[in-house]
Amino acid sequence: MEEIKITTEVTAERIRKYLEKEKRFDGRKINEFREITIEKNISNQAEGSVRVKIGKTEVLVGIKMGIAQPYPDSPNKGNLMVTAELLPLSSSRIEPGPPRFNSIEVGRIIDRGIRESKFIELEKLCIKEKEKVWTVFIDVYTINDDGNILDAAGIGAVAALQLTKIPKYDEENEKILYGEHEKSIPLKKINPFTITVHKIDGHLILDPTREEEDVSEARMTVGSSEGIIYSLQKGNSGYFSVEEIQESFNIVEKAWKELFKKVEKQLK
Amino acid sequence: MIEKNKRSVVIPGETIVEGDNYLPGEGTEKQDKKIVALRYGLAEETNKLVKVIPLSGVYQPRRGNIIIGKVSLLTFNGWVIDIGTAENGFLPLMETPRFVSKDRLDEFMKIGDIVVAQIFGINGRGIDLTLKSRGLGKIDEGIVFKINSNKVPRVIGKEGSMIKIIKENTNCNITVGQNGFIWIKGDRIEDELFAKKAILFIVEKSFLEGLTEKVEEWFKKNELVEEETKSAVKIQKKNVKEEKDDN
């Protein structure tokens, strides 16, 4: 079914007017996330996997581990590779015409959040220095896009890693025994969620719906844990003033605390 | 098999009734002595005519339909309007309510504008639209959203009865396009969102019997919440005003 693909200017005007009163269409406050649910182990073939729903937005994140040669500049550290697929399943906008994000950007933003925070203790994933290390693959798939795929993917990556167990490795026969696990993947005790602040008409909001994302002029994705910022990326063609950036950091720090509580509860 | 004059859900390929004197209506086909469904929907039989009321699927444009669309292109003699069908709608210069010079097309309506129009002809070349009637024209403000076009009859109700209830309870102007797009304009944004909520409720419960009563109940329940919000906002405004006066 065809849809008038971009949120109409008429509705966009309404979104902005409502924001002037610090209100949103679905009754949320400007810094409030929609309901978040996390379903654990959605694929029994993955080393760790989750389904994350934020409102109607749904993503799947799965972790697979393989063995490869280490990079020459880190001969005793495991490898990390993050990819994201924005599936045509998830939105009528994926094809044809340009989507709001491209898969590469989502992959790289999530990668930075996980890598720079050193969330995964990659030095502990070395099997034989210079020859064999574990590679951690984080793969994100979108199932329904109702805005804020980025944050859903970020939460998913952190949650899936917290469920990940390393498969047994039969060194003699050089075979990975998938399905048999010994220990959990070594992780630092942090929760590097990526939280994206969007600017609409001078207002800073969190967790936009698809309509709100269409009207967003600029966005800033911050990967952080307990007030320490590990990664940051500004996107879209608008701008942030220095005050807005400071305010964004405050917003993110507060939101992180809320998110941490919610995610912890779901993963119990 | 369905009971007489009752509705039941059918899926494609399912036999609805069997018998010589049944006639295949919309969404059905006669195979030997069976009337078979060709759509997912509610099967209905009246006076031996069997049809399937679809619950989903594309909008089928019909002459006389009021639709809401988006201007996608300007040509030398009119506006091409995307109404969500394979063929675009076309509004010729001659069908505007007042004279528009052909050098000034974009002053009247430009690409991206949303408009309420009426279908006055469907031919091989496309769907012809007109603005020469009351209530038609460019949309200036409000909220525009889309519902499943199959649910539009329920939102409008018998002779407009349902839409009337919504308008009265929310104080909004509401235009329902047959192609599923709905425009709501009210004095306050809260009213507009309330009306949208009501419409989405109807869409969700569209196949229920006695929907009118259920909607009236829904309004009674939800109106209290809206009233409280209204008074809360009034108090807030009063406080702000007092603060301002103090300063």
Next chain:
Amino acid sequence: MTTKNFQRPDGRKVDELRAFEAKVGIIPNADGSAMYKSGDTIAIAAVYGPKKMHPQHSQNPEKGTLRCTYNMNSFSVSDRIRPGPSRRSTEVSKITEWALEPVLMLDKFPNMVIDVHINIIQADAGTRCAGINAAAMALAHAGVPMRDMVSSVSVGKLDKTIVVDLSKEEEDYEEGEGPTDIPISMTHSGNITHFQLDGKIESKQLMEAIELARKSCEAIYEVQKKALKDLINMEEEY
């Protein structure tokens, strides 16, 4: 025909399907969507359309186009699949189109396209069949006119015994003549729209296998039908 003491690795009877589950309406953005689960294999499908076909030069003025994409998640199998299309996924996409097209009335939608997207979340054999089952439900849910439903199942032969719904373990069967894998899709009225075979089998036994497929598709059809009907009945309960 079978060999003495033949046993399926998971103890099922030869004509016993794995536990199945179906659900409709799982992707809000899609015009139609469904999930089909068979044993540990989980497939989801989303339908967008009928809608305008882009690019314009691909439009067919005589009839609409059905476009299917089939994709397995990297973590749906134990040996990670690199994300992106593969030769296999391209083939299965085409097979899926051919399995579904016979029931669609595409001449009603000139210049339009119906997009069907299938995603495999967890794989334990029978993925293309699960995908077709999910896709058929999603098409009906989307309101696309269809002559009939399509149901799909994998029948096969393990050594000398005809069985239905092979698990991955059975696909790697090593006894005797090994495995023969036969995925089949058919309409509820019994017309075969998809048929493949890998292995070794005599035509007489193959006809037996087809009959077993037909019976099994009946059961699958009932699950598909229930899922579509339950969607309405569920909402009625409020």
